[in-house]
Amino acid sequence: MSFAPDITEQLARARADLRMGVPVMLHGESTALVMAAETLTSQRLADLLALGGEPVLAITARRAETLKARVYDGDLARIALPKDATPAWVQSIANPADDLRAPMKGPFACARGGATDVHRAALQLAKSARLLPAALVLDLPGGVDFAAQNHLTTLDLNAAASALETRSHLHPVVNARLPMEVSEAGRLHIFRPEDGGEEHYAIEIGSPDRAKPVLTRLHSACFTGDLLGSLKCDCGPQLRAALAQMGEEGHGVLLYLNQEGRGIGLTNKMRAYSLQDQGFDTVEANHRLGFEDDERDFRLGADILKSMGFSAVRLLTNNPRKVEMMKASGIDVAERVPLRVGENRHNTAYLATKAKKSGHLL
Ligand SMILES: Nc1nc2c(ncn2[C@@H]2O[C@H](COP(=O)(O)OP(=O)(O)OP(=O)(O)O)[C@@H](O)[C@H]2O)c(=O)[nH]1
Numbered sequence: 001m002s003f004a005p006d007i008t009e010q011l012a013r014a015r016a017d018l019r020m021g022v023p024v025m026l027h028g029e030s031t032a033l034v035m036a037a038e039t040l041t042s043q044r045l046a047d048l049l050a051l052g053g054e055p056v057l058a059i060t061a062r063r064a065e066t067l068k069a070r071v072y073d074g075d076l077a078r079i080a081l082p083k084d085a086t087p088a089w090v091q092s093i094a095n096p097a098d099d100l101r102a103p104m105k106g107p108f109a110c111a112r113g114g115a116t117d118v119h120r121a122a123l124q125l126a127k128s129a130r131l132l133p134a135a136l137v138l139d140l141p142g143g144v145d146f147a148a149q150n151h152l153t154t155l156d157l158n159a160a161a162s163a164l165e166t167r168s169h170l171h172p173v174v175n176a177r178l179p180m181e182v183s184e185a186g187r188l189h190i191f192r193p194e195d196g197g198e199e200h201y202a203i204e205i206g207s208p209d210r211a212k213p214v215l216t217r218l219h220s221a222c223f224t225g226d227l228l229g230s231l232k233c234d235c236g237p238q239l240r241a242a243l244a245q246m247g248e249e250g251h252g253v254l255l256y257l258n259q260e261g262r263g264i265g266l267t268n269k270m271r272a273y274s275l276q277d278q279g280f281d282t283v284e285a286n287h288r289l290g291f292e293d294d295e296r297d298f299r300l301g302a303d304i305l306k307s308m309g310f311s312a313v314r315l316l317t318n319n320p321r322k323v324e325m326m327k328a329s330g331i332d333v334a335e336r337v338p339l340r341v342g343e344n345r346h347n348t349a350y351l352a353t354k355a356k357k358s359g360h361l362l
């Protein structure tokens with residue numbers, strides 16, 4: 001019998017640590033101390049520099065491209081931390097907010113050669129903690145003892161890397177009747193992942209026949225559009241139109257996935273909006289922050305549908321990636337049902353960028 005947390009549970013702890021500014025230790029062939037750039041304090045930076053060695057700031061290749069930092073490691077770059085580095089210096093590399101005011105941030109000395117799996121795992125961990133994808137990494141011989149003395153979370157590198165790649169199983173927790181404006185026969189289902197992450201929801205309208213393709217919407221959370229009526233996107237009108245169509249047809253399933261901001265979280269989405277105020281489009285803004293255009297995992301939606309007994313859908317979407325993902329996850333897409341609503345003068349350019357750069361269908 002063991003009460004010790006497994007790797008999934010340790011990762012959940014590590015995410016909370018990084019969000020609080022507490023370092024974590026990654027233990028592989030060597031051992032490395034990892035801190036998130038976003039939550040770095042001057043005291044912790046001073047403590048890190050006092051340990052000696054050669055700390056680096058790991059950033060994604062996307063962020064490196066904007067900074068004109070040399071990328072020797074494919075999807076990431078390792079910028080050597082100057083001995084007199086300050087938290088402001090670290091922030092200015094991690095966060096593109098002042099890029100236009102301070103365009104000449106380099107030149108940077110970038111590490112080359114040697115293992116990069118710790119840096120890759122550190123960046124994935126920061127992303128999954130919904131922080132900016134930038135992490136300080138210091139190789140620390142004897143790091144396991146150091147971590148024990150300092151009560152730091154220690155993760156096995158290989159186990160952490162593979163757990164970060166694995167999608168967590170979603171458990172149905174509860175469902176209950178929810179009469180709604182569009183249909184009195186509504187039911188809200190809650191699904192909870194095993195990894196301590198966000199819960200996702202399914203809104204079932206009527207009693208759809210499990211043997212037939214069900215009218216389905218795969219909706220990603222958009223606090224600004226769904227709740228505040230933001231005109232910057234088309235999410236609110238899409239949400240309401242999808243529910244209305246399900247109400248009219250008498251049956252349907254709306255999956256509400258808590259992948260705000262195409263999977264980067266609301267805080268980073270607002271950072272992207274701030275860059276859009278500076279003139280960048282929705283895709284450029286994500287890239288400047290160090291993210292891909294779309295960090296969502298739509299397989300979650302397929303998992304929920306299967307768990308509810310569905311195997312075929314009529315999918316309400318303009319996004320071909322959602323159709324492909326459904327098919328690849330074993331859900332038959334009998335029909336793509338277009339969902340063009342909510343265009344206005346504030347989101348015309350946004351919708352055009354999605355059509356041009358992200359392959360959305362008009
Ligand atoms: N990062 C980022 N996310 C955004 C921006 N505008 C909207 N979003 C998010 O984009 C997502 C929109 O998701 P969906 O409604 O599934 O839309 P979609 O991928 O365009 O596909 P369909 O609507 O099905 O055609 C939501 O999570 C929003 O929060 C933006 O400028 N930047």
Ligand SMILES: [Zn+2]
Nearest residue numbers: 222225233235
């Ligand atoms: Zn939106």
